[in-house]
Amino acid sequence: MRNLALLAVGASLVLAAAPAAAQTVNQDISASTAAVRDAALKDPTAWDIAESLTTEIGPRLVGSPAMDRARDWGVETLKRLGFQNVKVETFTASGWFRGEESAEVVGPxxxxxxxxxxxxxxxxxxxxxxxxxxxxxxxxxxxxxxxxxxxxxxxxxxxxxxxxxxxxxxxxxxxxxxxxxxxxxxxxxxxxxxxxxxxxxxxxxxxxxxxxxxxxxxxxxxxxxxxxxxxxxxxxxVTLKLAMTSRYEAKVPAYNISGELPGTDPDAGVLIVGGHLDSWDAGTGAVDDAAGIAITTAAAKLAAGQGPLRRTIRVVMWGSEEQGGSSEAYLAAHKDEVGRMVVVGESDSGAGRIWTIRLPQAGRDHVAMKAFRAAVAPLNAIVSREAPRFGGADVSGLIQAGAPFVEFEQDASRYFDLHHSADDTLDKIDPAELSQNVAVWAAFLHAAAASDVDFRAKP
Amino acid sequence: MRNLALLAVGASLVLAAAPAAAQTVNQDISASTAAVRDAALKDPTAWDIAESLTTEIGPRLVGSPAMDRARDWGVETLKRLGFQNVKVETFTASGWFRGEESAEVVGPxxxxxxxxxxxxxxxxxxxxxxxxxxxxxxxxxxxxxxxxxxxxxxxxxxxxxxxxxxxxxxxxxxxxxxxxxxxxxxxxxxxxxxxxxxxxxxxxxxxxxxxxxxxxxxxxxxxxxxxxxxxxxxxxxVTLKLAMTSRYEAKVPAYNISGELPGTDPDAGVLIVGGHLDSWDAGTGAVDDAAGIAITTAAAKLAAGQGPLRRTIRVVMWGSEEQGGSSEAYLAAHKDEVGRMVVVGESDSGAGRIWTIRLPQAGRDHVAMKAFRAAVAPLNAIVSREAPRFGGADVSGLIQAGAPFVEFEQDASRYFDLHHSADDTLDKIDPAELSQNVAVWAAFLHAAAASDVDFRAKP
CATH class of the missing domain: 3.50.30.30 (Glucose Oxidase; domain 1)
Incomplete structure (x- = not known):
């Protein structure tokens, strides 16, 4: 990353030069971040994505025919929205498939x-x-x-x-x-x-x-x-009769799908966000995690709504969160890239409002993050003084490898009424709450991708 | 009924005599009605009945083995609580039994x-x-x-x-x-x-x-x-595949079960209240209608808590409300008795609080009903100026035959979240709301059975 390289040359030079450069890079960031937020609050893209995925695909168990259809849906959706470098990265996961299930109390x-x-x-x-x-x-x-x-x-x-x-x-x-x-x-x-x-x-x-x-x-x-x-x-x-069948397959294909909105400066790094495409089989995987796919895909698109930003934004639809594997596969395929990751994050707690935002401490007081904080304050989202604790299961590999990460905490009061059950259906997503999520993510991605904020702790 | 007989003798005599007789019959009714209410609010009987029926029997479809067990449970419950003249009146109903059911969208x-x-x-x-x-x-x-x-x-x-x-x-x-x-x-x-x-x-x-x-x-x-x-x-x-099996039987046995708390005056008439014992098959028939069975059985017991009242209170567990038949059967077996029914009523709208009470206009302003109104005012139940419209499916036959009836309207805001679904289970009954119902019914039964209130419109 360019600024880090400059820092390596000599601290005194950087200290003198950086403010001028930063002024250019970061100017008007408050106004554009607020504009992105306002556009996001009115934008139907996230709802349309969640509606499409839950209606046209439904439940998406790793290794199921539905997951193959979801893969094609993901590629088509990203392309249709103008993402570039759309890729399917295939890996293997273990598959578990439900059969017949019944249970009854026999006595007393x-x-x-x-x-x-x-x-x-x-x-x-x-x-x-x-x-x-x-x-x-x-x-x-x-x-x-x-x-x-x-x-x-x-x-x-x-x-x-x-x-x-x-x-x-x-x-x-x-x-x-x-x-x-x-x-x-x-x-x-x-x-x-x-x-x-x-x-x-x-x-x-x-x-x-x-x-x-x-x-x-x-x-x-x-x-x-x-x-x-x-x-x-x-x-x-008390006596029960239980009858269950299931099928296990050691190796089934799974997919991490990604698309990019390329930045103007190829050396300025990449922001990686997304949700997971797979789901449990009883519901239609609406809040877990069509919502996350919808929020981050729409937010990325909206963040770059006025044309390319300085940094590249990549959206990833991780393919095996519920049964594990996508984090490891993504890290394995992208480990050489970790050093140029500006920040990573995942939306995977449903569609409830974001109420607390945790940013990496290193970049928290940068002018771009101040602009972000101001932009989301009217959305009832607090930017915490605390560091993020958990960035998401699918980015946990990248985080362990050193990528800075954010945590946008959604109100989970109702999430576990629905999570992993047949009740995880589209009607449980509140469009207004979904939009608030998109607005927070879009404002963040815009401010971080347009600026030179550096989230890496200095050695 | 005795007072009606007196009225037939001569209006002038009755007008002179009635106040003195009524004073004796109706004295202290305010205090005793309030005492019954207070006892009901602390009494666990209704909860225990609902708990027992939903745990030990579960769903009770007319004609099913569970209904035979429910019949025995009903008899045993009434006897255990001290009801007398406990009876099973058998009739035939038509039976419908669910088999296997599945539906899926085939395309697109x-x-x-x-x-x-x-x-x-x-x-x-x-x-x-x-x-x-x-x-x-x-x-x-x-x-x-x-x-x-x-x-x-x-x-x-x-x-x-x-x-x-x-x-x-x-x-x-x-x-x-x-x-x-x-x-x-x-x-x-x-x-x-x-x-x-x-x-x-x-x-x-x-x-x-x-x-x-x-x-x-x-x-x-x-x-x-x-x-x-x-x-x-x-x-x-859009194409669907539907597979369903079911079984129909023109004649299955069904049961109306009843028990009495006999009054001190055999000529003073009988009050008939209850709920229905049968239920749909998906849930455990908790709010529809173990609640009604529990409320009315407990209320009758509490109404006569200090010893026999003047009039007899009969609790009926009707046996085929959901698929029809118990109203007709009950009327057929008791049509000669309609003239001595003081009032009939059914609790069959779940376990939500009673918010409006409709009494027959004829008895509404009797001193006993004034005592009742005063007793239930602190329970947030309004005694309406309007006449009852619907007394319950199982008493509709009696009502058409001329029995006076009451309507205790429960808050149904949540009832149809549960009604006829697998979600109709005990946990959906709020013990405090159940107690409020018992207190209202108990206060009413006490005031009406202890007094000489006459709910029949004068010719």
Whole structure:
């Protein structure tokens, strides 16, 4: 990057020269950033993208025919919007495919249960399995059981997820899903069920990936978990019949798709933002993560709305977030480029309003970021004094390799009502909230790509 | 009824004598009614009943094994609570039983749809049927089609139900479900789908009864109806594959179950209240209508909490509301008794707070009803100046035969998010709102059964 090179020549020269150069590069940035914000608030592009992806493709499981159609959709969408250097980077991921699933309480009171298998789950024996429930109100209670204690039982963990604006309830209980099958199997359980990691009260369960434990594993809807708790509380043994089939493939093709809005200065670096194209299979992947694809694609387009900026903006549609792999694949393909990445970021928390923005500390007080802060203040978005903590699963590889990153925190109060469930559909996206996201991202991308802000911490 | 007999003897005598007699009968009624209200607000009986019915029985379709278990549960519950003359009155109803159901968009974009067959639906041919969609945004648009216009098509009507505190959005759109299959068949449609009569946005469809049209008929979840609208709006033909099986039985056994808290004066008449024991099959019949069973049973018990009242209170658990028949059966078995029914009423709009109470005009200003009005004012329930309009489907026969009736209107703002769907589960009942209902009903039953209020209009 040019300014870094200048700095290397001699600090005194730079200190003298930089302000003049910066003046030219950064002039009028407040006005143009505000103009980008205003255009974004009125622009239908993001909604149209989310509408198109959820209507024309629907759920997009890695390795499914829908994902192949999503790949073509991604390429076509980027080209249609005027992105250049549109590329499909193919890699391999592991694929898990749902089959038939049913669960019912056999006794003492017959009831059908609503379940959704967890990614990585094994099938039951043909015809299903019937076993007694060992129910734990918290994951920790199950972990406290010695090895073998759950022999022949269906372990059920009904720990409750807490609703939180910052989504922190999810991380706090994530092990109940992600590690549970392994831990239940270790203690002898023949199957593993959890209360969905969810903040809703509908009868729809919430899936998600889990470390395979070699046993069938599924999520119960929250009312079904409540029902099992009430039955177990009566003191009689509760017996379930579970039937699940699924298919695992070690290697399926997956795709990271990208397009660029090239900058005027090829040496000025590249900004990389995007969402993930894959989704779980029950819903239509609207808030997770058609929204992120829509927000960042529209924002990039709007950021460069008045013609090319100094720096290149690249939008990436990562292809295997839910089942993992796109971060590693993207890093492997772009590791030589990390040094010229101005900043990276991902939108992957739904379509709720952005309420807190965390910028790399190094560039936070640059005139361009001051312009950005002023532009988004009327959007009720706080630019925090704190450094970003998490840039997104798909850019985590780039971040570990040294790329500066941003964190735009969306209001997640309602996100986990929908996440990984059949309820993740277009109607759950509020167009006004979607637009606020686009406006924040567009203002940021504009200010950062038009300016010489440097987000890298000085050695 | 004794006072009516007195009136027949001579008006002048009655006018002189009645105040003295009434003073004895009606004294302290304000204090005792308020005491009943306060006891009801703290009493767990209603919750326990709803919890028990939804946990131990679950969905209760007329003619199903679950309904036989529900019958035994009803008898046992009434006896356990001290009701006397507990009776099972058996009648026959027609039974409709759901089989397998699936629907998917075949083209132009493959999507699985969430459907729930309507009661009375026919099966598809084995292996399902595939046909093009003819979509109408309102039911009236479909009715405007001439006969034969929908030949070979799957008629889809996506009219939207309006949310309303008084539940009036349901009646306004009810024909879309109840009459739609017949009207679609008349125009040549091979199947009929509707947007659920629902105010929610979850992926769970809402069933309900419909006049059989001889074709498969089902409800779509509201997001699936939205999806079909978006596809059709693109202008290309939309093709669906539908597979449904169901079973119809002309005669299945059904049960009206009742128990009494006998009054001290056998000539003083009987008050009849209750809810319906049957339910649709997707949920656990919690708000529709375990709540009504729980509210009225607990209220009757609480109304007579300090010992027998003057009049008998009878609680009835009607056995076939959803598919019809219990009203007719109850009237047939009790038509000779209509003349001594003080008042009849049903709780069948969920567990939302009672916000408006409509009393028969004849008794509205009696001292006992003034005591009732004063008792429930702190519960935010208005005693309306208007006469009741609808007493409940299961008492409609009695009402037509001349029984006075009450209407306790519950806040239905959320009821149609849940009604007839898999989401009708216990967690949707708010214990505080349930208690408010019990307190209103208990106060009413106490004031009416302890007093000589006469709800019959004078000739």
């Amino acid at each position: 009171y017959p009831h059908k249960l609503h379940i959704l298998g967890l990614g990585g789950s094994s099938s039951t024996p043909k015809g299903g399995l019937t076993a007694e429930v060992a129910l734990f109100r918290t994951y920790e209670e199950m972990l406290a059981q010695p090895e073998g204690a759950l022999k022949g039982k269906i372990a059920v963990v009904t720990g409750v997820m807490t609703r939180a604006q910052d989504g922190s309830g999810y991380g706090a209980i994530n092990a109940q899903r992600s590690q549970g099958p392994v831990e239940a199997a270790k203690r002898g359980a023949v199957a593993y069920l959890i209360r969905s990691l969810s903040t809703d009260d509908t009868r729809l369960p919430h899936a998600g990936g889990a470390r395979p434990g070699g046993i069938p594993a599924a999520a119960l809807s929250t009312p079904d978990a409540d029902l099992l708790e009430r039955m177990v509380a009566r003191g009689k043994p | 974009y493959p999507h699985k749809l969430h459907i729930l067959g309507l009661g009375g639906s026919s099966s598809t041919p084995k292996g399902g049927l595939t046909a093009e969609v003819a979509l109408f945004r309102t039911y009236e648009e479909m009715l405007a089609q001439p006969e034969g216009a929908l030949k070979g098509k799957i008629a889809v009507v996506t009219g939207v139900m309006t949310r309303a505190q008084d539940g009036s959005g349901y009646g306004a759109i009810n024909a879309q479900r109840s009459q739609g299959p017949v009207e679609a068949a008349k125009r040549g449609a091979v199947a009929y789908l509707i947007r659920s009569l629902s105010t929610d946005d979850t992926r769970l469809p809402h069933a309900g009864g419909a006049r059989p049209g001889g074709i498969p008929a089902a409800a779509l979840s509201t997001p699936d109806a939205d999806l079909l609208e978006r596809m059709v709006a693109r202008g290309k033909p």
